[in-house]
Amino acid sequence: MENGVQTRFQRRIIVLVALLTLFAGVVLVRYGLLALEGPENNRLSAEAPIERGRILDRNGKLLAFDIPKFNLAIRKNEIDPYRISKDLSSVAKSIGLQPESLEQKIRESSQNFVYLAKRLDIDIAKPLQARIEKGELAGFVLEEINGRIYPEGRLASHLIGFTGEGNTGLEGVEFKYDKELSSIGSDKLRGNDVYLTIDARLQYSLEGIARKAFEQNKAESIFILAMDVNSGEVLAYVQMPDFDPNTFASFRESEREDRMSVYSYEPGSVFKIFSMSSILDAGLITPRTKFNCDGAYQKVLPSGEKIIIKDLNSYGMLDLAGILAKSSNAGAGYASDRISDNEFYSRILSFGFTEKTGIGSPGENPGSLREPSKWSARTKPTVAIGQEIRVTALQMITASVAIANGGILLKPNTISRIEDANGNRIYSHEVIAKRRVIAPETSRAIMAAMESAASLEGTGWRAKVPDVRMAVKTGTAQMIDPKTKAYSDTDFIASTLGILPANNPKLAIYVAIVKPKGESYLGGQIAAPVLRDAAEAAIGILGLPREKSLNANHAGIVVIQEPPLASIGANMPDLKGYSKRQLLPLLLRKDIEVQLEGDGYVVAQFPSPGTAVEAGTRIVLRLQ
Structure with missing residues (x-):
């Protein structure tokens, strides 16, 4: 009997040891799983979140910076089963959600640590934190993170972009300079500050002008770009419709898209300044060469096929200034007959068309122009008037700089400088000349002809600002109907380019209105007034000079006394006073x-x- 009792006792000991061993194993496995879940899922990270660098305008105005945000989570193993229903109800009310949605998150998650809400503002999180510290909300956890705020709201939203989960850049400068702003891979507690080239004052003013024009013309989109013609720096980057990066998720992707860099289109007659300057620079015409612009460009091919490109009116004999002032398709077409396909193609490309500017969205569109081997007999005169070529707004403003500054294509830029948290400069923008596109005398001749377009005889007179000499070119382009693949009778792009002051260029402004549905669709009627308002704003904000302008009739040739260009020989000259x-x-x-x-x-x-x-x-x- 004693042997039976002893045997039963030994069995109980073995069972107890086995149970204890199993329990220990379960505990070890559970702790192992919690460890594998990591700090994001089972406990608060002990490391302080790295503060993202600021984004500022060229003058130091804050456009984006970090503020404390909070993630609300719950540990399921610490829930009080008798209070959880009441706790969830009160918490849901505090954060503006339904209790059922919080219950569903907890129920459906296989993790112990479950996020209930993210990126809560401090005014919402603070009362919850007080209750947690008092022990009123068992199992609830508040995790402090850095959140992004854009104090100027919609201002320059397409350029600045926004951040998403983890405060990581998703669009714009926030995305493109994410590494610099976040200091990824460094031991710094704050990222670098990025200073943009835009002037927030000018940006704000031009956005107001664009918004008004957008509404008045019932347009699909409107673009306004302003660029320093001597540095390539973008001073204003305006697009409508815009969005608020503070609440970017509430806007459609089409509203957030940086269309000025990803949307390509046929530019219309503004492009004539590039085609005419190419032909002029090739020495195939002079500013006084005249063409018979009697209502249409007409050419009969050896096959008997006739090519006809109509003008709005019959203008008679026109020289360079007259062709740009009247925006004559016939004049541009006849001028293009004098240049070979290959030379015309290469000269157009030298302005930067069909290549990315490098400052737009990662998905920037390079535009397109077919190679001459694929051209029809109609292509060259059609390209000369701004059709059969696709461009972006960024390409148009960048190319215009070469017309304005004496013929040099500059690399455009939107970043003025980058500084670390201590104010040490780690990058400064330097002017980069890519190549000479046209000769200085060609630049002067085109600028003089564009001044004629701003006169009362030209299509761009509505863009003219009193007491400021302006070089202007307007354009109206039919858009391709995606259904019929033919030119639409209802969809147009109205545009105007302005360079000022014409006698000492400082600034280029480009305006494009996409699919206007108001009283007019003509660039000279609806885009030119927008450019005038933008130029007025820029003159006042940037302090550009005004002068009493005398109206004078002339033959279309303006002689501008240009200061000599700098040159360096065997010895260093004295360059003091040079612009x-x-x-x-x-x-x-x-x-x-x-x-x-x-x-x-x-x-x-x-x-x-x-x-x-x-x-x-x-x-x-x-x-x-």
Whole structure:
């Protein structure tokens, strides 16, 4: 009997040990699973969140910065089963959700640590935190994170972009400079500050002008771009419709899309300044060469086929100024007959068309122009008037800079500088000259002809600002109907380009109105007044000079006394007093390194005048 009792006792001990071992195993497995879940799912991270760098305008106005945000979560193993229903009801009311939605999140999650709401504002989170600290909300956890705020709301939203989950950049500068702003891979507690080239004052004013025009013309979209013609810096980046990056998820993707860089279109007659400058620069016409613009461009092919491109009116004999002033399709078409297909193609491409500008969305559209081998007999005169070529608004404003500054295509830019949290500068924008596109005398001739377009005899007179000499070109382009693949009778793009002051160019402004449905669809009637208002705003905000302009009748040829362009020979010249525009040709030199610092006119230089200049010499010019 004693042996039976002893045997039963031993069995009980074995069972107890087995149960204890099983329990220990379960505990170890549970802790292991919790460890595998990581800090995001079972406990608050002990590490302080890295503050994202700020985004500011060129003058230091804050456009984006971080503020504390809070994620609300719950640990299921710490829930009080007798209070959870009441707790969920009160918490749901505090954060503006339904209790059922919170219950569903808890029930459907296989994790112990479940997020109930994310990116709560501090005014919502603070009362909850007080209740948690008092022990009133068993199992509930508030996790502090960094959230993004855009204090100016919609201002420059398509340029700035926005952040999403984890405060990671999703669009715009926030995406493109995510590494710099977040300091990924560094031990810094705050990212770098990014200063944009835009002027927030000008941006705000032009957005107001664009919004009014957008509504008046019942348009699908409207673009306004302003660029410094001597540096390539974008001063305003305006698109309607716009959106508020603080609540970006409530807007449609079409409203958030940066259409100025991803949307390509046939530009219409504004493009004539590029086609005419190409033909003029090739030496195939002069500013005084005249063509018979009797209502249409007409050409009969050897096959007997007739090509006809109509004008709005019959203008008679027109020279360069007259062709641009009247926006004659016939004049541009006949001028294009003088240049070969291949040379015309290469010269158009030299302006930057069919290549990305590098400053737009990651999905930037390069535009398109078929190679000459695929052209029809109609293509060349059609391209000359801005059709059969697709461009973006960014390409148009960038190419116009070469017309304005004496013929040099500059690399456009939207970033002025980048500084670390201590104010140390780690990047500064420098003017980059990509190539010479046209000769200075060609640039002057086109600018003079564009002034005629701004006169009362031209299509761009509505864009003219009193007391400021302006070079203007208007355009109206029929759009392709995606259903019929033919030109639409109802859909147009109205546009106008302005450069000012024409006698000493500082600023280019481009306006495009997509699918206007108001009283008119003509660029000279609806886009030109928008440009005038934008130019007026820019003159006041940027302090551009005005002068008493005398109206005078002339033969269409304006002679502008241009200051000499800078040149460097065997010895360093004295460049004090030279403007940035006069210095641009130096940036094309491959044998020496030229660095421009600041804006305005040269006040200091290195090396000093008279110093021998050899290959590889580094030259620094400080402007003020």
